[in-house]
Amino acid sequence: MNIQEVLQWTDEQVFVKTEKHLDSLQRCILEEVWQGEKYPKIAKKCNRSEDHIKQVARKLWKLLSEILEEDIKQSNVRSILETKALSNIYNNNGSQIVSSNINSHINICGEKRQDAEEAKQRSPNPPDSPQNKSQSPIIDLTDAPELPYFYDRTSELSTLKQWILQAHTRLITVYGLSGIGKSAIALKLIEQTQTEFDYIIWLSLTNTPTLSTLQTELKQFF
Template identity: 55%
Template sequence: MNVEDVVEWANNSIFDKTGENLTPLQEAILTGVWQRQKYPQIAKDFHCSESHVKKEAAKLWEKLGEDLGEDLKKFNFRSKVEKKYRVSQVSNSGDCLLQEIDINICNQFIKNIKNTQTRSQSPPETSQTQNQSTIINLIEAPELTTFYDRTSELTTLKQWILEDHTRLITIYGLSGIGKSAIALKLIEEINTQFDYIMWKSLNNIPTLSTLQTELKQFFSKSQQTPLSTVIDYFRNCRCLLILDDLQDILKRGELAGQYLPGYEDYSKFFKQIATSPHQSCLILLSWTKPIEIATLEAENRSTQTLNLKGLGEEATEILREKGLIDQENWLELITLYQGHPRWLKIIASTIIELFNGSVSLFLTEQNDIYIGDLEPNLKSHLERLSESEKTVINWLANEDQPVNISQKPANLVLSKPEFMQAIQSLIRRNLIEKVEGGGRSLFLLNPVFKAYIQFDTTEP
């Protein structure tokens, strides 16, 4: 959906209710907000005051809220429109129609999106579903309620899939960092390029055989002749498969990325997806980077990894949603909690509860990083560590400066290989960060985890 479609829809919606068209300023507000501009920039471009823009915007959200929800605001306008509507090109016509595509069946969300345009990179002689509907099953996907701007990461993912034809992509990062959100947003933007899109969660730990059976049942629904294997469907159709919660089939208490007993065949499956010629894409979402992914990345251009980090200034939308005050201190709070969306939401609730939403009071009272209700989120990561990782992470928690790991500390009861493996594993879990200093790489423990470990060890 482009901005012209949005303005046209909004104009029609308001005209139906009031008999009046959008004013030029209202059109400017819609255009600017859709392009993620701030009110001061919109006011500057329209040559009026920011207060006037805010006043007109409030009226606009109230009018459009009848269609999109009473809680409509600037920060959620785009996500609400994109969730509720899409633009569908009408066959043999230059017209555009806004079609509502949410189909709720027993609270399950399934999309069937009509695609009347030729899909790129889908040769007619191999795709059995050309010019049919894109079949999308998001039953096991979480709901995308709000999406915070990740333009750079989305651009990278779209390039990998649509231009570079990457077959295997891993998006990994800390829990709650936004892996599922960016994958869902990606689906919204590229769904017309595929014949099938399916989201599967591995949190119920299915065997590979069970997973493949479910996938073949899904892919075969519109096929006259069912195919033998998943890779056959990947070759004959353009499929996008998202496997969420990959960490749930990985071992606890071992170095990062090792599979549970009986689940090692997933590694072979992923390697087959990466190295076999086909026109589809598999996206893995995980807390941890699996071992074989690093090897495949080094050997195969059809494998890419995105290590998802926190938000930057875009995280101010989270604090605005929560109704915090002292906006001049927001960036300090965001930096302290590394722009992590879930952490910021939890801490914002604490600030409301204890300081009536005052960020400055919260920061004044905190000599160290406050953990509070973040503890369960942090603990779930540390519980997965091996003994050697626990040894290293406890050592790092007591270091005041980034450390050079070329020399193993004498007081650590680990061999040099064990020490290096533990460091590498902690990096793949996003618990250790690498920084440059004096022309060499130095390492430090994630500050929030450091504060939690120090607090935990000082408790009686």
């Protein structure tokens, strides 16, 4: 979603609660914060003093917190508004919010990664033996976020599964705005395709690790 779509949705929520629309200064603050700007630069952009911008922003975050029942502040307003707006759109279109019920064999509780290697060592069969093919895959989601909700992405999931299971695509990039649901769809994809793999490993690229670092991380599982 772009800023104008989110602003329109936010303005509608504010009007329902207060019977007033967002004023030009509130909209200016939201637009600049959306772009990651800080209060000093926002003050120049909106032609107001920094103190006045901070005061209006505090009142705006408080108002939005009450309306959306979230602890909204400058650092998280973009993520929360975008997520709430998307949720509202999907619900209005008849989509359902479903719980992402990850299989109990998946590690989401921070268990040590050494467990994967230990499980391999305990196995009496070589990796390619018929007995191993029927065993549960080794899945490690230690670095994965805990996301309790999944907004229906049936068509996207079908496309991803077709690429992976039928076209045997080796590399797929899922990209989009922050909070739009990239991690959620990846977790749902794991849930629905896990039996097709021997290993599923979630590694965070937040700190931009080098290729050698990634290789070292992955070697722990084999």
